[in-house]
Amino acid sequence: MRPFQYETAASAEEAVALLSRSEEAMYLGGGTNLVDLMRLGVATPDLLVDVSRLPLDRIEETPAGGMRIGAAVRNSDLAADELVRSRYPVLAEALLNGASGQLRNLATVGGNLLQRTRCVYFQDATKPCNKREPGSGCPAREGEHRNLAVLGWSESCVATHPSDMAVALVALDAIVHVEGPSGARPVPLTEFHRLPGDEPQRDTVLERGDLVTAVEVPALSARSAYRKVRERASFAFAVVSVAAALDLENGFVREVRLALGGVAHKPWRATTAEETLRGEPASEASFARAAEAELAQAKPLRDNGYKIPLARNLIVRALSELAEGS
């Protein structure tokens, strides 16, 4: 591992100033992904600015009935929060279905959003990878891609975003608060992560030096749930996951939110399915039509076509369960 300087900051502003000392500096949260990437030689910072102890560890109710989550809140503390469990079950379930108990104790909210893909080629510094080394090529398109993208991928990258938490937050219309060299600004989470296009090295719209300070979630009256399919019963990344919120009126869909995980370079907000469903009867048939409308744009690779019927069925199941409980 490359030697690096280590600094702690007392405030977000100080952290941003410290990071500007070096072009190769990085922020350190819980380290559960970054330390691993440094050990693999994928990340080679010469300075780490530790932001895990900034006073950004509070979960607060907002005046509008929503919730503001500090970026340094640990994943386990967020999942255990009474407000989260009672008002945003989709978020608690997503968090608890991600990683392991001991990893959730270390991992922060900001770090969870900014974790990198687990594509095996990205994590192997001896292999070409356009995300790690732009222009070097993508062996995944012809190689090991069973668990990679079916939606929104490009010729240069077929990686998936690994977060569960972010899928729930995308469905909840969360806003990311960012502190940067030119001040603070809010970024809607749906616009925070990028599709790969021809710049797969950029996971998000963040600029050099930007620091995530908080995530704000608007009030939610609809029932919500997170459903995840993985290759073993626990402690595995999603093959496909669904974050859903559903509000019915006399058996018809008044409001629906739907996001998919494990299928794209970013948490995939299923806007086509949502538009198809609004005003429709809350039936398995309309849930299936909506899922199929969304997935009509999917393009399977050689070995991951199975994700398309899996996503369809999981959407139908998640929405049916929410409708049954209404």
Added chain:
Amino acid sequence: MSRGGEGASLEAPVLVELSLRVNGSEWSQAVDTRTSLLDLLREQLGLTGAKKGCDHGQCGACTVLVDGRRANACLALAVAHQGAEIVTVEGLAEDEELHPLQQAFIEQDAFQCGYCTPGQLCSAIGMLQEIEAGHPSAVTPTAGADRIELDEAEIRERMSGNICRCGAYANIVPAILAVSQ
């Protein structure tokens, strides 16, 4: 805070003064910023109980308690835990008396090769404290703090970060269950 190595060549090791409390004893020394908490415990403090299985946070053999909470020592940078209170498997027993969970592991024959055992023990102790604090799990994500019933499904889910390649789960689960009751 410490800012060791300032002005040194970029590629030279950077040393930072670090103080920890490990199994009740104060410890203080300059450490290379690259050192994981696991390597520090094993190689500088001689506490080889916590094991290096995968070194990627996937197996849990390195699990220790950091400020009372279970964590993967392999992914924790030592310098990021300035002032922390660390408990390793060596710190579980009181004098000659084993921790009840250690005793239960013996009684239930909850290990074969023993490599994952220190991590299993520290993880289970952290897990039982999480339940005490009302922390939910994927099995009971939205249950109230008083509604968690520790059964086999709960234990298997909450302990999924600790892999036993001998497959001694059939006895690990009853050992944890015995202590929780």
